[in-house]
Amino acid sequence: MIIQQLSIFLENKSGRLTDVLEVLGSENIRITALTVADTAEFGILRIIVSEPEKARDLLKRNAFTVNITEVISVSAPNEAKHYAKVLKILSDLNISVEYTYAFSVEERSIIILRCSNNHEAINALKKHEMELLTSSDLFRI
Amino acid sequence: MFNRTEDFSSTMEIWNRHFECMDRDGLKKVQSERLRESIERVYFNVPYYRNKMQEAGLGPESINSIDDLHKLPFTTKQDLRDNYPFGLFAVPMSEIVRIHASSGTTGKPTVVGYTRNDIATWSEVMARTLTCASANRNDFIQIAYGYGLFTGGLGLHYGGEKIGASVIPISGGNTTRQIQLMHDFGSTVLACTPSYALFLAEAISESGIKREDLKLRVGVFGAEPWTENMRREIEEKLEIKAIDIYGLSEVIGPGVASECLVQEGLHVNEDHFYPEIIDPKTLEVLPGGCTGELVFTTITKQGLPLIRYRTRDLTKLHYEKCRCGRTLVRMEKCLGRSDDMLIIRGVNLFPSQVESVLLEMSEIKPHYLLIVDRQNNLDSLELKVEVEEEFFQDKISELESLRQRIQHSLESSIGIGLKVTLVEPKTIERSEGKSKRVIDNRKF
Structure with missing residues (x-):
């Protein structure tokens, strides 16, 4: 249920995102999800890719600062109330969400979450019969 | 602005005509005598200096006049650090009435101590500095240098009081209040860093206050390097005379040297701080007119006397009499360093x-x-x-x-x-x- 996500430190300068994607592209890495968190000075690129360890080593070889971080993923109908429900389950248990992003496939939202405690989050969401996705689920989408 | 042959000596005020206009032979006698006393004091009161002199095979009797100064070893900022905080003081702490400090390179600041007499000397040289800039008892001096451990604020303060001016100790920052008081109190003299002067100039023009409602006429600017271009810019924007002043806390603070209205070099108060120019590589003393590193020996200071202190500032000295009438040696604006220090x-x-x-x-x-x-x-x-x-x-x-x-x-x-x-x-x-x-x- 734990999904490996790549986090890459990026300076805010033009062309850096292109550099990352070109490096990954050179080895035919596929990307399921991508988001950029940015401040005025720097950004963190977060991506879920087909072969996270290979992608990490590839990026490291190309002098990027990259880490594998663990996230979880939930599939729910793409109405706001379902996203709210997921978050409420977690907040009721004092599990904080460090960040979240989502994308929609047909009528479903694919929600990515990084929680203060991912394992507790998984158990809680399972208990409420939420549909948790594995890495391979994500790549079948 | 100035006709270069014009003689200003009758029109400019000089705070201490006796020393500032002394003939060079007379000055040399004064310097030699003061140096001898100073060497005696440090030899008997500061183990660091005594050891260094003994290592060089020197005793107090080896120094008879200012011409013997070159025999003495140099002192550096590192020596001050090694003797942190009070190791180079030449008087018991009970004689010290003030301590200032500047930021140091290894987390330890450079510490300087003043006796009551040193504060009097400092006030004297600052009175000369302000008089050089044409300030007098009728002026309102707005001191926008920082007060505190930094020597800028208090140095100007004591000089301003000594000449009898009305001192406004506003300290640095708070630009809105600076402009308000400058306007309301009618400040005539501004003391701050040259970059802050330019910043103030812009802020004044944006404030809506009309220049004719301000009484500002002269500024004494220092504590950082600035160019002739910056001077012109300040003079145009603030419509004042911009006077360059020089000092470093190790030697005394501001008041080591200052320009007069002729603006052709900074008069060094060499009856207190004896300057030499050395080649920073060979350490040889260079003659007047040659560019090199400025070295100071304090010849009247009691708290922290410094022997051949290497400032790392690069400049040159000119010994000709100035058109203002002062005979004190003039140093050019410092525009470089012989180390990697930034200001x-x-x-x-x-x-x-x-x-x-x-x-x-x-x-x-x-x-x-x-x-x-x-x-x-x-x-x-x-x-x-x-x-x-x-x-x-x-x-x-x-x-x-x-x-x-x-x-x-x-x-x-x-x-x-x-x-x-x-x-x-x-x-x-x-x-x-x-x-x-x-x-x-x-x-x-």
């Missing part, structure tokens, strides 16, 4: 100070780049530092708090506000194994 908003900074703070933080590599710029006439300092890969977190909040921690530890250690930017590892250029540490985009 940012009047505060001294060595790149090694930054390095020692960064080395204490495990999350970052000590690969850094300092970028100095001057924006809106104020110095800005940016530090780019590489994030240590093992410590890279994917949380913005953690990176942001790392950035803030770096910023806070640096600001509290170097005393200069700065912007910290985290950059990707291996992006700071390494040249010949050693990084280029500083980019100074300011034009001097």
